[in-house]
Amino acid sequence: MAQNRHKALGLTDEMVLEMYKTMLLARKIDERMWLLNRAGKIPFVISCQGQEAAQVGASFALDRKSDYVAPYYRDMGVVLAFGMTTKELMLSGFAKAEDPNSGGRQMPGHFGQKKNRILTGSSPVTTQLPHAVGVALAAKMKKEPIVSFVTLGEGSSNQGDFHEGLNFAGVHDLPVITMVENNKYAISVPIEKQIASKNVADRAQGYGMPGYTVDGNDPLAVYEAVKAARDRALAGEGPTLIEAVSYRLTAHSSDDDDRLYRESEEVDEARKKDSVITFAKYLKDEGILTEEVEKQINDAINAEVNEATDYAENADYAPAEDALKYVYEE
Numbered sequence: 001m002a003q004n005r006h007k008a009l010g011l012t013d014e015m016v017l018e019m020y021k022t023m024l025l026a027r028k029i030d031e032r033m034w035l036l037n038r039a040g041k042i043p044f045v046i047s048c049q050g051q052e053a054a055q056v057g058a059s060f061a062l063d064r065k066s067d068y069v070a071p072y073y074r075d076m077g078v079v080l081a082f083g084m085t086t087k088e089l090m091l092s093g094f095a096k097a098e099d100p101n102s103g104g105r106q107m108p109g110h111f112g113q114k115k116n117r118i119l120t121g122s123s124p125v126t127t128q129l130p131h132a133v134g135v136a137l138a139a140k141m142k143k144e145p146i147v148s149f150v151t152l153g154e155g156s157s158n159q160g161d162f163h164e165g166l167n168f169a170g171v172h173d174l175p176v177i178t179m180v181e182n183n184k185y186a187i188s189v190p191i192e193k194q195i196a197s198k199n200v201a202d203r204a205q206g207y208g209m210p211g212y213t214v215d216g217n218d219p220l221a222v223y224e225a226v227k228a229a230r231d232r233a234l235a236g237e238g239p240t241l242i243e244a245v246s247y248r249l250t251a252h253s254s255d256d257d258d259r260l261y262r263e264s265e266e267v268d269e270a271r272k273k274d275s276v277i278t279f280a281k282y283l284k285d286e287g288i289l290t291e292e293v294e295k296q297i298n299d300a301i302n303a304e305v306n307e308a309t310d311y312a313e314n315a316d317y318a319p320a321e322d323a324l325k326y327v328y329e330e
Contacts, residue, residue, distance in 0.1 A: 050249035053275030057219030073109030090312035155186020170207035175233035216244030
């Protein structure tokens, strides 16, 4: 990364350090969840590893006090940036009663938190996109200076909801930013077997909006693209499609064996571009992340993850009769 890039984008040293901390926290929570899953303590993990730069870079370009976000199941970096806590994410992983997303009723990764304007996700992929478009329509009708931001995987960009949502947003010039986190695999299907166009962003043209492909391993490149898209939306210029290209460093989920469809050498090669490492190097080159600061950050995050794990593991499960809550009229 070129020197002083963050300052050229209007980001202070403190802001980029905060971005790095959020990326690292997402990684450490995710790594802990895998260990807990393998120990038989939590049922399911679906990882953010390899996609933290795109998630955090985008989130920092938004107004996290007023914009709405409709995340997909890998977006731990997004929900942390928007105010969800490590403890809350661990409660979700353990499916405990205090889980803010659903009180332990939903699978992990189904994020939702009203106070932080995180729209509740659903299991069928891409259903969040029309919801985000609906929020943008409401914002336009109410003349509120906010945007809605929605994420999905590149496999989801082949679902009907993607085309219907983007077409509606394009026709009505809505303030919605759609970011496709292209991690190269839709479960076991590589990108060349999913999409006929060169890039997902090429599809934007059909919906009358600009489309951009950016390096999803570079949080500053994603920040720049999302910031420009937000400025466009607030100026009444409508929606934007952004494709952040990265790589999924883990299996699709804790129930998947990725050795069946990709070579370990491919994953090892991708790890050389791991954003948690490359962004740390940028911050060290800039003199922002010293050895002392790095140790302080790691110690603080490790303590936070340990505390959250202990709390969530010992928290109560919801009573069995809660399964009927919100299903029938009471």
